[in-house]
Amino acid sequence: MVHRPMEGVRVLEVAQFTFVPAAGAVLADWGADVIKIEHAERGDGQRGLSRVLGLATASEGSSFLPIMEGPNRGKRSVGLALEKPSARGVFEELVRSSDVFLTNFLPGARAKLKIDVDDIRAINPDIVYVRGSGFGARGPEADKGGYDSTAFWARGGSAAGVTTPDADRTPRMPAGAYGDAIGGMTIAGGIAAALYSRQITGAPSIIDVSLLGVGAWATQYTVNQALMKGGPLPPREHPKHGSATNPLIGGYRTADGRWLEFAMLQPGRYWPEFCRLAGRPDLAADERFADVEKIMANAAEAARIVAELVAGRTFAEWTEILSRGEGQWAAVQNSWEVGQDPSLRANGLITKVVDAEGEERELVANPVQFEETPVTLTRAPLFAEHTDEVLRELGLSDEELIQLKIDGAAT
Structure with missing residues (x-):
């Protein structure tokens, strides 16, 4: 059996929804023991979402919720009410035995529950402390909550990047928790680096990752261009088909209404191949498209011809035809595909x-x-599924467990 690189690492997670919990899921995939603290009564707020994007989050009669499975698979769930004094001792024992503390709670909540950096480091000075936020740990919005639709998608530049000048609304994110999942992966990488650094230097890290920062990183090419220019970039005028100088770039629609995405960045190399595959080798010899300079100069006319050719066959036909060539393309796939x-x-x-x-x-x-x-x-835990198991590992007796539950401090 292959050794997973995070085996032997314990992560204590006090977080909800997908951004930050997704990082815990990745670490669990990599072998970490991830203990998810859920409120003893309410649990992770995401468990209560019965419909998202117009769809039921679970199938009838099943406990399987993809909305929870994605960011929580492989973890153990402990139900603790951190605001209850009798839960504090158990919580502190979990902090002492953990390598990483992971949270997306806002500063006010962290202070109230005594889970801020100084609180946690007072218990375990060697712990890697990780904060996920909407807009960063410093600045005027450090106390402001955010979701990926606001901080990542809208503020980070993606929404503007896919909104055309004549649009009457901004496009929505292409999938639920889109920025959250990317952000979670980013946090997991940061934690891996921090654990390596701790091993080498002996010093633990404080890690901050914001949805806004992840969003800006995702759009960095255009942001960097704007910074170099000293102002907003001009609106891009996209041809209906192809690009201004290359007919083998962009989306083309098939006879049955499906889409193909072309990215053949060397038109001089791939134009003859495409013409042959499309059953029109004569186009490669056409004076208008006889070499790369002429293809680029007559890209609009070439793209119009490509669009007509693609529209003449079905999606299935084209995917088979294009698979015979070397040019770069992809089917535009739906989530099932x-x-x-x-x-x-x-x-x-x-x-x-x-x-x-x-x-x-x-x-x-x-x-x-x-x-x-x-x-x-392994699947995501049911709510508070592992409370007894984890607390017994800490040495609690059955009597102590029962008392915590009577106090409402544990579930």
Whole structure:
């Protein structure tokens, strides 16, 4: 069995929803023991979301909720009411035995619950302390909450980047928790670096990752261009088909209304191949497109021809035809097709997990693999499923467990 790089690391997570918990899920994938603290009565607020993006979050009669499974697989759930004095001793024992403390609670809540940096470091001075936020740990919005739709998507530049000048509304994120999942992966990488640094130097780190920062990083090319220019970039005028100088760039619609995305950045190299595959080798010899300079000069006319050719065959026909060539292209896939993608499956990036009812399900794996070995997933915990198990590991007796539950401090 392959050794997972985070085996032996304990992560204590006091966080909700997807941004930050997703980091815990990645660390669990990599072998860490991740203990998720959920409020003894309310649990993770995400458990209460019955509909998201117009869809039910669970199938009837099942405990399997993809909205919880994605950011929480592989963890153990402990129900603790941190505001209750009798829960403090248990919580402090968990802090003492952990390598990483992970939270997305706002500063006011952290102060009230005594889980801020100084509080946690007073218990365990060697712990890596990790804060996920909407807008950063400093500045005028340090106390402000945010979601990926606001901090990552809107403020970080992605929404503007996909909004056309004549649009009557901004496009929504392409998937639920889109920025949250990217942010969680980012945090997991930061934690790995901090643990390495601690091993080398002996000093623990404080890690800050904001959704706004992740959003700006994702759009950095255009942000950097604007910074160099000294002002907003001009609105881009996109041709209906192709680009201004390359007909083999961009989206083309098939006869049955599906889309293909071309990214053949060397038109001189790939134009003859495309013409041959499309059954129009004569176009490669056409005087208008006889060399790369002429293709670029007549890109609009070439793109119009490409659009007509693509529109003349179905999506299935084109995917088979284009697979014979070397030019770069991709099918524009919906979420079901992504889940069935042959390359994802060949690489173990769609993987099986058994739910609480014993039914085999599938989830997207995180994209990092070690030793060419697909990750083995276990399901997300049910609410407070591991309270007794984890607290007994700390040495609590049955009588002490019962008293905590009577006090409302544990579930």
